[in-house]
Amino acid sequence: MMTPTSSGLKFPDLDTSKRGYWAPVFLSPILGSPERFVIAVAVVSDSGFHIEQANQMRRLTCLYGRDAETALFAAEVALEELHISLAERGKAALVEGAIVFSGVTLGSISEGEARSLERLGKTWMSALSSLYRFNPNPLENELDERNDVSSIDHLPTLVLDHVFNIDPIVANKFSEEIRSNRRRRSSSAIAGISIDFNGSRLVANLATLQSSATALAVDRIKRKMFDLKVRRDKDGGLLEARDHEIILFTPPLDIAFINEKQTDRIDDALGSLREQSTNEGLGFLALGAVHDIGGRIIKSESSHALST
Known part of the structure; x- marks a missing residue:
């Protein structure tokens, strides 16, 4: 069984960079609408996996009010299911489209390299998601998680x-x-x-x-x-x-x-x-x-x- 990467923020040297496969996780708050948000990036390699989740999900509440609650609930359950699937099947979970939940889908798989699988996920979340803020300070990250309505x-x-x-x-x-x-x-x-x-x-x-x-x-x-x-x-x-x-x-x-x-x-x-x-x-x-x-x-x- 594969194990998640460490949550620590100490980056390894460049010569220990990690290569992995990653895919965005999309949330469609309005079923049937093409509108969607990147709520996570899933990264997997032969040695482990990491799911970098959006840490500003409360912004959806600002947009949709109480109507966001159902979508947030779906996102929470779907990401938990993805965690289990990655632990059990690794890259195959991404290839097969592990998420089967209304309004939550996996995007195309890409290959990338960074100092850690976590850093690879953070890099792409920073580039792709309006529901994410990169913050290298562990204490502030913890506060973000405590204030995140998706938690x-x-x-x-x-x-x-x-x-x-x-x-x-x-x-x-x-x-x-x-x-x-x-x-x-x-x-x-x-x-x-x-x-x-x-x-x-x-x-x-x-x-x-x-x-x-x-x-x-x-x-x-x-x-x-x-x-x-x-x-x-x-x-x-x-x-x-x-x-x-x-x-x-x-x-x-x-x-x-x-x-x-x-x-x-x-x-x-x-x-x-x-x-x-x-x-x-x-x-x-x-x-x-x-x-x-x-x-x-x-x-x-x-x-x-x-x-x-």
Whole structure:
């Protein structure tokens, strides 16, 4: 299996320059439109690979507003899939067009040489993408990543948009952070707990279980479950009990870009998370469509309104 190049910025000497193959990754925010943006450059050689991603993706939000959320979500998932494909198949992943996701495509393959595969990716991203800023300062690069809207789970915002179109009153019960489309701070910086939806009948946190980087997703989901448990314990003294539920978006397991290994990882993760939610006394729901998640939320609040 191939391994990614180091993320360090120390450049090797010229006589150790690396030759590799690279291809741009295109995002089309409007399906059916020829408009597209370069969101990454994928570089691969016999010894490793590197994906240089756009670090100014928030510019799409300036252009498209909330309509950018779906495209950003597609880009996030597609680049994770590309990472897995490059690790498993190297150059063949570029040749075969590893990305199979609406609005995200691979461009033509070219050959290049630079002091490192990372530098090759940075060079071409600087030349090709309006969503990228080359910055040699590691600290500033880290800050860019923290402020990049593509680095967060966009599921809560997508569900909010769906619910708002059907029932604005229910939509108003999403957290203020989600409703104002602000990036949520890291959990280590929050003194209290984080709840996505706080309704009359249902309290829910929403999260995506990716088919790649599953371990990281599981860790994030468990933190959201812990917040739900704390909220549930605080609700213990209320006269009317509310359901406390973790709701996951999981990709359909029979689509082309999910392989058998990824399917097994998702199944294992779902089993582990379901068991933990049961042990904690929390509801657990895994659905494969945003409108199904939105429908669950609307139904919970609508049934409560009819009974009061």
